[in-house]
Amino acid sequence: MIPVTSFAGKTVAVFGLGGSGLASCHALRAGGAEVIAADDGVDRMTDAAKAGFITADLRTVSWANFAALVLAPGVPLTHPVPHWSVLKARDAGVEVIGDIELFCRERRRHAPEAPFVAITGTNGKSTTTALIAHLMRVSGYDTQMGGNIGTAILSLEPPRMGRVHVIEMSSYQIDLTPSLDPSVGILLNVSEDHIDRHGTIANYAAVKERLVAGVQPAGTAIVGVDDGFSRAIADRLDRAGKRVVRISVKNPLADGLYVEHETILRSAGGARSEVARLGGIGSLRGQHNAQNAACAAATALALGVKEDVLQQGLRSFPGLAHRMEQVGRRANVLFVNDSKGTNADATAHALSSFADIFWIAGGKPKAGGITSLAGFFPRIRKAYLIGEAASEFAGTLSDRVPHEMSGTLEGAVAQAAADAEASGLKDARLRLVRPVPQLRNPRHPLPRPGAGAAGGGAGGIGRIGSWKSLIVLRCQDGEPVRTACFQRPARGSRTALLLVGAGGIGAAFTRADSCPGHELCRVRGDSQTRAGTGF
Numbered sequence: 001m002i003p004v005t006s007f008a009g010k011t012v013a014v015f016g017l018g019g020s021g022l023a024s025c026h027a028l029r030a031g032g033a034e035v036i037a038a039d040d041g042v043d044r045m046t047d048a049a050k051a052g053f054i055t056a057d058l059r060t061v062s063w064a065n066f067a068a069l070v071l072a073p074g075v076p077l078t079h080p081v082p083h084w085s086v087l088k089a090r091d092a093g094v095e096v097i098g099d100i101e102l103f104c105r106e107r108r109r110h111a112p113e114a115p116f117v118a119i120t121g122t123n124g125k126s127t128t129t130a131l132i133a134h135l136m137r138v139s140g141y142d143t144q145m146g147g148n149i150g151t152a153i154l155s156l157e158p159p160r161m162g163r164v165h166v167i168e169m170s171s172y173q174i175d176l177t178p179s180l181d182p183s184v185g186i187l188l189n190v191s192e193d194h195i196d197r198h199g200t201i202a203n204y205a206a207v208k209e210r211l212v213a214g215v216q217p218a219g220t221a222i223v224g225v226d227d228g229f230s231r232a233i234a235d236r237l238d239r240a241g242k243r244v245v246r247i248s249v250k251n252p253l254a255d256g257l258y259v260e261h262e263t264i265l266r267s268a269g270g271a272r273s274e275v276a277r278l279g280g281i282g283s284l285r286g287q288h289n290a291q292n293a294a295c296a297a298a299t300a301l302a303l304g305v306k307e308d309v310l311q312q313g314l315r316s317f318p319g320l321a322h323r324m325e326q327v328g329r330r331a332n333v334l335f336v337n338d339s340k341g342t343n344a345d346a347t348a349h350a351l352s353s354f355a356d357i358f359w360i361a362g363g364k365p366k367a368g369g370i371t372s373l374a375g376f377f378p379r380i381r382k383a384y385l386i387g388e389a390a391s392e393f394a395g396t397l398s399d400r401v402p403h404e405m406s407g408t409l410e411g412a413v414a415q416a417a418a419d420a421e422a423s424g425l426k427d428a429r430l431r432l433v434r435p436v437p438q439l440r441n442p443r444h445p446l447p448r449p450g451a452g453a454a455g456g457g458a459g460g461i462g463r464i465g466s467w468k469s470l471i472v473l474r475c476q477d478g479e480p481v482r483t484a485c486f487q488r489p490a491r492g493s494r495t496a497l498l499l500v501g502a503g504g505i506g507a508a509f510t511r512a513d514s515c516p517g518h519e520l521c522r523v524r525g526d527s528q529t530r531a532g533t534g535f
Contacts, residue, residue: 001027002158006105008032011065013058013094015085016072017044023152024070024099025053031106036061038085058085063092071096073148073172079199098176099154100147100169105179107159114159115141116181117166117299120174120211121188121224123346124292125149128188129168130320131284131296136164138313139305148173164303171207172197183219184299185212188291190229191345205229215242220302222295226250245298249291257298259290264297275301276311282326283319288349324350333420344372351376356425358416360409362387370396377401382419384412 004027014025017039025035025048037048038058045055069089076083077096089096107114119129126149133145144156147167159165167182174180190205212221212233223234224247237244246256257266262279265272275297278284284293293314300310319325325337336354341347343366351357351373357380361370369392383403385393390405397403406412 001030002103002106002154002156003030004028004033004102004106004154005031006102006109007067010034010067011036012068012070013038013063013066013085013089014070015039015058015083016075017041017048018072018074020099020152020154021070021072022048022051023154024102025051027099027102027154028070029053033067036066058088063088063094066092066094069094069096070102071098071176073098073170073176076197077172077175079197096176097178098173099152100167100173101177101179103153103159103165103167104177104181107165108179108181111159111161113183114161115164115183115303116159117164117184117186117303118147118169118180118182118211119167119186119188119295120169120171120208121186122191122208122343123349124188124288124295125168125170127289127320127323128186128292128295129166131292131314131317132299133166134317135296135300135305135310135313136166136303138316139300139309141303169211171204174207174211180211180214181216181219182211182214183216184222184302185215185219186222186295186299187212187230187233188224188295189227189345190233191227191343201229205233209233209236212237213240213242219243220245220298222247222298222302224248224291224295225253225256226291245302247291247294247298249287249294257294259287259294262290264290264294275307276314278314281315281317283317284314285324286349286353288346289324324353330417331421332423332425333417344368344370348373348376351379355379356381356423358420358423359383360406360412360416361385361393362390362412365389365392369393374400381423381425382416384416386412 001023004024007028008031011034012028013036014021014028015038017025017037021037021039022044025037028035035053036058037045037053037055039045039048049055066089069085071077071083071086075085077086082090086096107116117132119125119132121128129145129147129149133143136143142157142163143166144163145151145166146153146156148170149168153165153167156165157163169177169180187208190201190208208229212223213236215221221234221237221242222245223230223237225231225234226248234244234246246253248256248258252258252260252265253267254270255268257264257275259265259278263277264275266275276293278290278293281293284290297310297314300313301307305313322337322339323341326334327337328335336350338347338350341350347361347370351359359380359382361383362385365388369389374396377397377400380401383393383397383401384406385403386406386409390407394403394405404415406415
């Protein structure tokens, strides 16, 4: 934990008592502040009270003694309308900040030279964050990773020299961090997203820009320049005197890093040199991952990592769950989980990496739907549509892509798997893709095999045959509410376990290996997931 000493002896209101909010309460108290905790949810208020915090309805208390309001990133700051707690704070002249702002103030007070890497962008943030953290660990750094990727920043170890904090930041979190000053700031890309929270794409891009604009004077701003918004941001940073490293996977650059023929190249002063090779690295497949890798490489180089260590780190990167994750193969079917693709741009990157796709898609609709994916429709053999967006998606697919209204995830998985197996294609891909809904990941631990009754009850992993089944554990607000199973012929040694978040497709996708003792040989935890705090 990072004790927040900058509010010692003062009273701070904290609204939003989820993971980051409760962590903020503990960090403020550890640093000597008095905390008044609040939330619209009764259960969270109860949990805070049990943890020893004073709780109150902030509508009815005096704000005269509050030094700050620490707001959870999921609570609206400006759009569609400010939350009532924000309006109360403004009326009282109380600053509204987030947990990463508290971290920034502590770093400046105690270890201003400690390396701090902040990453944002519409797509690719989590993979880039995890890759940078992996590279820094390989190079010998004490590495702390958190923020939007899962672990609340104030739950990490305190900043110090020799320890690097690698922090993913959504636009919501940037909005609540007015003094954001990383030593390395990364802006991957900007495309239309979260307009409901920012009003316009211009406002959204301006918030993203603040992360790289705030880089320390001796620091480095790394900007992907393959979209118009980001190119303009890089140019403004140049004019402001920042050290800018441009990144492209579409065009050679006169100055910066770019990717050509699966190789990261560095260009400066008319000279060109090889930085690292990406060929054959399955976890970094596709053009979008090439951009992630190039930005991570630029970060590692800025922090003094040598190129041979960089190459070693790229090759050993295992990838992230839910991002083009190859979770298993059965006969001729490769099962790919891309359920963190929460908008059309992210899904385009994934669809461009495969052919002969049996596509499961749906959830809550976002602006633009899937119309921009039309260029990839010839790659899709059939689509299986679920959720609120199913009818809209069906209208877009029309007669261009065979599709069916599957209704439920269970039905979609069963039918898609059957169709893929029956297709006779040498390498059919069953892609679990969630292009539009916002992800909310359950925090419920997986029980041991056989602990739950398959088909109903409180959930769990039922022991059915020799793991020759696909089992779906559906969760809502972190608690399992229903379990269903499909007994299917096993043509290979692997089967899939799919953990589903409320209202949509996969929050975790792990793999079970059949073995004589019917044990679950490998289950990968889902520690690197976001909790619905934005993108």
